[in-house]
Amino acid sequence: MNNRQIILEADGKSIWRFIFSEMKPKGKFLTPFNLISIPVILLGMVLIGYRFIFGIGSITNLTQDTPWGLWIGFDVVTGVAFAGGAYVLTFMVYILNMKEYHSIVRVTVLNGFLAYVFYAGALLLDLGRPWHVINPVIGNGFGTSSVLFLVAWHFLLYMIAQLIEFSPAIAEWLGARRARKILSGMTMAAVIFGITLSTLHQSGLGALFLMAKGKIHPLWYSEFIPVMFFVSSIFAGLSMVIFEGSISHRVFSNQISDKDHHAQKGIVHGLSKICAGTMFAYFFLQLLVFIHEQHWTLLNTPMGYWYLLEMLGFVLFPMTLYFISYRNFNLTLTRIAAVITMLGVILNRLNVSVIGFKWEMAIRYIPSWMEFVVTMAVIFTEIWIFRWVINRMPVLRDSPSWVKSNE
Amino acid sequence: MGLKRRSFLKMLGVTGITLAIGEKTNAMTKGTADVEFHGILYDSTRCVGCRTCEYECASAHKLPEPKDKIEPVRKTDETCNTVVNTYKTDKGEVFIKRQCMHCNEPACAAACLTKAMHKTETGPVTWDGNKCMGCRYCMVSCPFDSPKFEYHSSNPKIQKCDMCFDRMKTEKSTACVANCPNDALLYGKRRDLIKEARRRIYEKPDQYVDYIFGEHEAGGTGWLYLSPVPFEQLGMNMKLQKSSYPELTKGFLYSVPSVFVLVPTLLLGIHQATKDNRKKEESENE
Numbered sequence: 001m002n003n004r005q006i007i008l009e010a011d012g013k014s015i016w017r018f019i020f021s022e023m024k025p026k027g028k029f030l031t032p033f034n035l036i037s038i039p040v041i042l043l044g045m046v047l048i049g050y051r052f053i054f055g056i057g058s059i060t061n062l063t064q065d066t067p068w069g070l071w072i073g074f075d076v077v078t079g080v081a082f083a084g085g086a087y088v089l090t091f092m093v094y095i096l097n098m099k100e101y102h103s104i105v106r107v108t109v110l111n112g113f114l115a116y117v118f119y120a121g122a123l124l125l126d127l128g129r130p131w132h133v134i135n136p137v138i139g140n141g142f143g144t145s146s147v148l149f150l151v152a153w154h155f156l157l158y159m160i161a162q163l164i165e166f167s168p169a170i171a172e173w174l175g176a177r178r179a180r181k182i183l184s185g186m187t188m189a190a191v192i193f194g195i196t197l198s199t200l201h202q203s204g205l206g207a208l209f210l211m212a213k214g215k216i217h218p219l220w221y222s223e224f225i226p227v228m229f230f231v232s233s234i235f236a237g238l239s240m241v242i243f244e245g246s247i248s249h250r251v252f253s254n255q256i257s258d259k260d261h262h263a264q265k266g267i268v269h270g271l272s273k274i275c276a277g278t279m280f281a282y283f284f285l286q287l288l289v290f291i292h293e294q295h296w297t298l299l300n301t302p303m304g305y306w307y308l309l310e311m312l313g314f315v316l317f318p319m320t321l322y323f324i325s326y327r328n329f330n331l332t333l334t335r336i337a338a339v340i341t342m343l344g345v346i347l348n349r350l351n352v353s354v355i356g357f358k359w360e361m362a363i364r365y366i367p368s369w370m371e372f373v374v375t376m377a378v379i380f381t382e383i384w385i386f387r388w389v390i391n392r393m394p395v396l397r398d399s400p401s402w403v404k405s406n407e
Numbered sequence: 408m409g410l411k412r413r414s415f416l417k418m419l420g421v422t423g424i425t426l427a428i429g430e431k432t433n434a435m436t437k438g439t440a441d442v443e444f445h446g447i448l449y450d451s452t453r454c455v456g457c458r459t460c461e462y463e464c465a466s467a468h469k470l471p472e473p474k475d476k477i478e479p480v481r482k483t484d485e486t487c488n489t490v491v492n493t494y495k496t497d498k499g500e501v502f503i504k505r506q507c508m509h510c511n512e513p514a515c516a517a518a519c520l521t522k523a524m525h526k527t528e529t530g531p532v533t534w535d536g537n538k539c540m541g542c543r544y545c546m547v548s549c550p551f552d553s554p555k556f557e558y559h560s561s562n563p564k565i566q567k568c569d570m571c572f573d574r575m576k577t578e579k580s581t582a583c584v585a586n587c588p589n590d591a592l593l594y595g596k597r598r599d600l601i602k603e604a605r606r607r608i609y610e611k612p613d614q615y616v617d618y619i620f621g622e623h624e625a626g627g628t629g630w631l632y633l634s635p636v637p638f639e640q641l642g643m644n645m646k647l648q649k650s651s652y653p654e655l656t657k658g659f660l661y662s663v664p665s666v667f668v669l670v671p672t673l674l675l676g677i678h679q680a681t682k683d684n685r686k687k688e689e690s691e692n693e
Binding site for chain 2: 052053054055056057058060062063064065067068091094095096097123126127128129130132133135136140141142143145146147148149150152188189192193195196199200203204207208209210211212213214215223226
């Protein structure tokens with residue numbers, strides 16, 4: 001700690017020395033998480049190298065009939081839904097001024113930012129010609145009639161917005177007082193911009209599938225997919241916040257002040273109510289769409305049972321759990337509800353993008369083990385970076401004392 | 408709540424930026440008045456299933472030569488842009504040629520975020536390798552599953568019929584049309600082809616079913632089909648919607664500019680309202 005302060009007090013040049021010293025790993029190395037994640041990440045890197053030499057087909061089971069598989073359906077479409085917690089929380093704290101949630105904003109924004117960087121970054125693995133990924137940005141074809149164009153731009157802009165929202169924490173870490181003041185002044189604009197972007201690209205991810213009419217099972221296809229994706233991203237994101245919070249508070253307990261630790265209970269309790277409410281709205285919307293589309297006969301088919309399992313087992317059931325846990329102040333039950341809700345969101349996104357896609361095909365797409373390994377490698381790498389940041393920057397712990405006196 | 412000059416400018420700035428960055432949604436481009444969409448009329452009653460078109464297509468596009476022994480029903484893939492399938496129907500063996508349909512308003516072109524998929528003025532839907540990033544959204548969107556992707560290449564391309572776009576700069580018709588030995592294929596203006604198809608149906612009503620596949624499918628396609636049997640029997644998807652597929656995302660895309668104007672304003676308003684409430688509560692508590 002002494003060393004850190006000495007370096008920080010010194011001139012601008014040594015800030016690089018400080019950053020360099022921070023690069024080194026901290027804490028115990030041989031933890032169970034490291035022992036599992038390191039081999040997976042290494043194997044994943046080998047597979048990614050292989051994929052770039054021999055083509056996407058060399059490690060995935062994608063075909064001409066199923067061009068999008070696990071990497072899009074899970075990494076991108078589901079991952080972004082889980083990252084929705086960032087825009088919901090910034091809305092609650094900065095727009096609705098619900099200050100009681102302020103202590104978890106930073107960690108949620110960090111989580112959201114990393115999710116976008118890594119899961120949208122995983123998109124690069126799935127692109128056949130990733131060196132052209134910059135084309136829609138530099139104008140080698142502004143495909144403005146494309147929903148994907150909108151989503152791509154929003155990913156980029158939202159990442160910048162989230163970085164601005166998180167940047168005061170970086171400034172505090174580097175001890176840059178002036179920079180912090182400027183950056184935190186930009187928070188409000190970034191939040192408003194970020195929420196607007198999120199509204200559009202969370203629904204935009206659903207709108208991607210609108211043109212696949214006839215290819216997606218009618219129980220999952222409707223013109224309201226964008227609305228469904230948007231509403232479900234609210235409780236998907238918040239469930240992720242609850243889930244991640246309960247893990248962070250155990251793993252990084254040494255970083256969290258007693259005050260914040262105590263406040264966490266109230267936060268989880270409050271979030272359980274919001275989740276129950278939005279899930280009710282979502283369930284009601286799904287019910288309305290189902291009735292309007294008149295798909296009663298489809299229910300008595302294998303895909304129909306699958307649909308009922310999703311709607312009853314993974315929407316209605318966790319919604320009830322959230323509600324009961326809110327009434328009884330049962331935080332364990334809230335956490336269980338969060339996990340089931342998250343499974344439900346995964347199920348829903350995969351049903352739209354992969355499982356319900358060309359459901360009538362004789363030979364169905366099943367992801368290869370290598371696709372799973374690469375997905376796991378991406379997630380593990382993200383957690384590594386997450387842990388690296390948490391251990392260094394004031395994300396969970398309180399900001400350094402100079403911040404208050406500065407304001 | 409007094410609005411200070413500073414906060415007003417701030418608000419103006421935020422709204423201005425969001426307005427400036429909001430994306431435009433363009434209507435699909437149509438051909439100019441004097442250039443018309445061209446297409447190809449395929450008459451299944453004249454096709455003898457010789458597969459000359461397959462061989463000629465492969466050599467014109469530098470693709471591997473088609474195999475000799477084949478399944479009766481195949482799909483196009485990244486190594487062949489067209490196939491001639493054989494179906495056993497009430498009227499005996501009927502052949503049907505499959506390839507990209509070159510829609511009037513192609514879903515693939517609307518889906519493409521770099522405009523690599525492009526509906527040219529004269530009708531062909533072409534692919535530009537200098538723009539494509541290989542996202543395969545065109546494959547997800549195409550109602551006919553026409554674009555095919557080279558999964559086993561480090562520099563993969565999208566393959567599909569391009570209506571011999573390059574060849575047409577020097578020649579009068581496509582490789583398949585020029586070499587069809589039995590005049591099953593006819594190249595021309597789409598408008599004229601529909602007239603010709605109607606004429607054939609009118610003159611020989613027993614020979615054809617009274618339907619031109621492609622006249623209205625997916626909002627109309629460049630390729631038009633005549634058949635002696637109902638098209639369901641030839642493996643054609645008759646459930647396709649008759650309006651164009653890009654129409655499906657139009658509503659969403661058109662809502663984007665209004666969201667970009669309304670949501671930030673709404674958020675700022677809520678923020679101001681709740682901020683005042685907070686202050687009041689705090690002062691009451693004190």
